[in-house]
């Protein structure tokens with residue numbers, strides 16, 4: 308039986324090949340036939356999870372609670388030193404200097420990345436903004452969020468901090484960061500589903516040792532990570548509780 | 556565990572009040588009118604044991620409260636209680652989480668230096684293996700309009 312691996316649709320497009328290389332590496336190391344299936348939209352991913360098709364997933368923190376509590380997934384590892392942060396950006400020429408200046412009907416551009424959107428909306432709360440009183444501009448990716456700001460089609464944009472930092476200098480020069488989150492305890496995690504859980508320890512060992520192996524280290528580079536770090540069950544539970552408080 | 560606040564820790568002119576806690580113990584607090592603005596983009600996180608004793612704090616908590624991590628761990632969470640906060644708010648907090656539900660509210664907290672800071676707090680029970688092993692509170696920046704509403708409302712709840 309083949310094992311199905313997937314990556315949360317918010318992966319950086321230039322890491323796509325990295326995930327395929329990682330999948331090949333993991334197959335060899337674990338001697339499991341692993342098939343990588345990439346979904347472009349959360350809707351498709353959630354459908355696959357609901358149908359119990361997934362065995363391994365590099366999951367968005369927003370999905371972690373559902374995966375653990377409803378689907379019996381357990382955490383394996385996270386990328387060492389990486390956490391999900393969001394920024395609120397405006398056009399460099401905008402007269403908005405503080406989130407508190409924003410008024411109802413502000414045009415907010417964001418992607419369907421659920422944890423970034425959640426963190427972003429929390430950073431807009433000091434202006435009494437919420438999903439009910441903004442004009443939402445759902446965008447296909449973070450570059451398009453930036454473009455909405457440049458063209459004056461959006462007043463503020465919610466962007467994954469890492470994606471913002473990787474925007475071209477040309478684009479960044481025309482934008483200004485109003486707020487950058489400093490949460491540091493919300494992160495993506497590689498998780499393992501019920502069908503494969505008898506191999507959890509093996510997978511954890513292989514992954515934690517990955518950076519010490521020359522080939523493995525190269526694969527990590529292709530993903531933009533330095534190493535994998537084990538996630539304790541309680542750490543995952545803590546993050547799920549945290550997401551739960553933010554989700555209100 | 557909580558001792559009276561000391562004048563040498565206080566920054567600025569202060570007033571005195573004696574708080575009586577839920578368990579009947581009391582503490583002398585010294586407080587000023589100096590507000591520390593909530594830092595943009597940060598969350599203030601703490602976890603307590605089932606009876607409200609602090610068991611974990613993040614860096615933002617340490618920075619905003621003015622206490623060291625060592626002073627906070629093992630202390631009851633009421634170490635931050637401000638005399639302007641009505642007991643009814645905390646009764647509602649505890650009634651809610653003891654029912655296993657999420658509580659959300661606006662809280663004025665007392666710093667070690669006598670100053671204060673407003674937060675929007677969400678408290679949830681930490682359920683592990685079907686048992687409540689503690690509570691976690693995550694605070695975020697409140698809007699000024701919500702804080703102003705509380706400034707008007709809370710004095711009427713005493």
Ligand SMILES: Cc1cc2nc3c(=O)[nH]c(=O)nc-3n(C[C@H](O)[C@H](O)[C@H](O)COP(=O)(O)O)c2cc1C
Pocket residue numbers: 575576577578601602603607631632633634635636637640642645648649662664678690691692
């Ligand atoms: C997780 C958690 C976080 C809390 N955070 C605060 C806080 O930041 N400030 C505060 O005054 N009380 C906080 N409380 C409530 C205190 O436990 C306490 O009820 C309150 O300070 C009033 O004191 P009393 O109940 O002893 O009268 C928190 C309780 C829990 C369970």
